Amino acid sequence: MDITVHRPGDLTAADRVAWTALQSKAHLDGAAEMANPFLSPEFTLAVAHWRRGVRIAVVREDGEPAAFFPFQRSVTGVGRAIGLGVSDCQGLVHRPGFTWDARELLRACGLALYEFDHLAGGQEPFEAGASGSFASPVMDIDQGYEAYLHRLKAKSPKFIRSTLAKERRLTRDHGTVRYVHDERDPEVLDVLMGWKSAQYRRTGRSDRFAQAWISQMVRQLFHTRSEQFAGLLSVLYVDDVPAAAHFGLRSERVIAQWFPAYDPAFGKYSPGLLMHLRMAEAAAADGIAYLDLGRGQKQYKDSLKTRELTVSEGWVALRHPAAIAHRARRAPVRALRNTVLSRPELFEPADKLLKRVGHIRSRKKE
Structure with a gap:
């Protein structure tokens, strides 16, 4: 694979057109989820306007764009899905039949780890690192x-x-x-x-x-x-x-x-x-x-x-100190939250407590 990494402002107009074209045709190839607007270049560029570290990897085959991979990168090499925390669909936009090695992609992007929480279906190389899957109605x-x-x-x-x-x-x-x-x-x-x-x-x-x-x-x-x-x-x-x-x-x-x-x-x-x-x-x-x-x-x-x-959360990681530290910090929080959300006997009292706190907080603002 020929992989180049770009700052958002350096992405050419031709590449943006190619990215959009891959999304437009995705449903014809049984990959309708790739048409989600959170996977569009416009959303990536909007996030880039307000957040640092946004990069776009362009994968070419025979000189033509085959895939686009937007992400956010920290100074330590920890990668996050674009807009993690507010985006509801994440992943790599690619042409039909395209396959990739997740760790090869991470190395080309200078990432020790790539974290996601709304990974779209059909992203098998990333799904291998998923810690949980969830319904998206x-x-x-x-x-x-x-x-x-x-x-x-x-x-x-x-x-x-x-x-x-x-x-x-x-x-x-x-x-x-x-x-x-x-x-x-x-x-x-x-x-x-x-x-x-x-x-x-x-x-x-x-x-x-x-x-x-x-x-x-x-x-x-x-x-x-x-x-x-x-x-x-x-x-x-x-x-x-x-x-x-x-x-x-x-x-x-x-x-x-x-x-x-x-x-x-x-x-x-x-x-x-x-x-x-x-x-x-x-x-x-x-x-x-x-x-x-x-x-x-x-x-x-x-x-x-x-x-x-079905969307997934988790991460794909290299053997790297930054990846180990990030997972050690994030994994317990994710596990606790998902346990509470998945078990009514835990979620209902937690939800009532949050609403009680919210009521008190709202009254203080009045």
Whole structure:
């Protein structure tokens, strides 16, 4: 393999076109997950604008790009998936039939270790180092919205009836419900980020938007638009007031859910579910194949999903002191977290404790 490593600003326009072309054709070769917008050059370049150490390895065969591998590198040679902690799909974008040796790739990139937590399926050389695999629910809409709705009704007719009944009550109680699939008003994005920050605090989670680089990157992605990629803000309005919203990323065939939230004042009407159904309808009309709801089991995802993808976490490492030290520090934390998440008898009390802490924290801010 001919492997060269580039700073993001040094990637040529031709290489960016080739990268996007590999994603566009991935579904034709049974690798639909590679079309995820988190694997796009636009996302990598957005992360690079706000974070140091971003590099892109380009693998060529017979002079032509065969694979693109974006990563973040520390001064000690510890590599992380691009945007680790906020990206929901990670890995190497490659042409059909391409194979690689993970450790050879790491050595060429100057990495002692490569860590991931949302590794896409079909990345066997990296999957060998996975410490766990997790479901990422999907809403399939490639056959159209009516076909999707039919599948939901067959799975749970009560869910559809009750959700649509809530929409009628919402209209009766508060006014006209309308949906905007691609809202361009940045002030509405600020409203969504405010809701999400409050949700993080209320549930005792770390507020991602308290980190300036994440807020700034999301705003940058909101203004990033092409035929192949866009930051997509979708909003459910009630009498012209935002009731629920979602900001995510769109490629030609996939919408990746990222930041959904709603106004708690409308909570009893399930505005988030209503918004997701409207989003599925509009996305199907745009030719989107599926909505990836992201890793993690939640009730609303179980209600909306038609199937599940599998993502992995873990690392591939060389025999190197930096790799040994990093694994020693990170492995116990990952193991504890995954044990709690996978066992209801541990998760439920932990979740209640986090919410109690979040309630106290929210009251102090009032």
